Amino acid sequence: MRESLLRSIGLALAAAYAFFIGWLYIRQPQTVAEMTGAMSASIGVYQVDETAFADGLRLFRASQFEASRLAFDRADRAHQDPRTQFYIAYSYYRQGWGRVYNDDVLFQRGLEAIDRAIAAAPNGRIVVEDRDLQMRSGDELKAELQAGLRREASDFNPLKVFRQRK
């Protein structure tokens, strides 16, 4: 009886450990905060720091993008909240956008952030109801960032300087 119990515990431990290892290899967390955040998100108990998020949003609206990202990072340490990652991606877009040319490095980081947001969102769908934004879905923002990174003949169109930042 005791042997059966020990063997059952051993099997359960091995199964749980194997599941954990498989999960780590799939999610590839970079920090302990990301790991614990991703684990709590997978069981639906992950929460962002709302105060830090509000700070980030205020700085974002004041066009202080680098400061807003610091606050957003503090709010979502594990990079698991789709809404916060959406705003981080948007901040990279607005900071990197240029009338003549875009900053590719910032656009690339924005693309990475929106990919994180889409990966964390249920069914990959993210919509942010914010009247200050012209792009309110993850798909729009991702398409805009991808378009900004593409090299096309239309990039040399002089009328491009009249386009507006979204």
Add this chain to the structure above:
Amino acid sequence: MIREAFVLPLTFLTVTLVGGIRVADRIVLVPPPLFSLVLAFLLLGLLVRSGALAPERLMNGARSPLQNAGGAVILLTAFVAAAQAFNAAIPEAGLPRLLFSVFLFVLLVNTSAAAPDRVRVLRSMLVIFGSAFILKFIILAALSDPAGGWLKRTLLAMLEGLTLGTLSQEPYRPVTGYVAFAALALFIGSLALLPARQTTALTRTS
């Protein structure tokens, strides 16, 4: 019983976890490539042939379903750990990866053909993984080090005329080598703990 239920599965799973860790600018967990699976399969075959692993002691008709399930877990985790041990020992890219893969494949086939006993096979594993570790984490790492050092200068002098582009690897932080060393040491130690084939002593009667 404790060894079979806890020690072996958990140490093999730890090797599986640790064997894929690479630390550069970010931490990456690298799953085993397909060829590592082939090498792991060969290694398990070699262990069975030499008697270092007796699968019949882990799974047979006389054991209860729970005991057989535990045996199957050991075999499965040993296979995955072997694949990750090869993943840790083989370089990541380029010519060294091809050469190491072929070298390890030939070594395993050759060792298998020699039909060694358990102790010799375990010694052979120690030499195989030890030499692969030294080549990857000391020699190749020195050649791939962008800062360079005395070892790199010495090796460059020895390899005069050879283009380093074919040899250099992505430079990892030193901690990667320590982690890989721990994984390989744990793996070799775990192999020694596997249930071996029981031999019966023959006595001459006159």
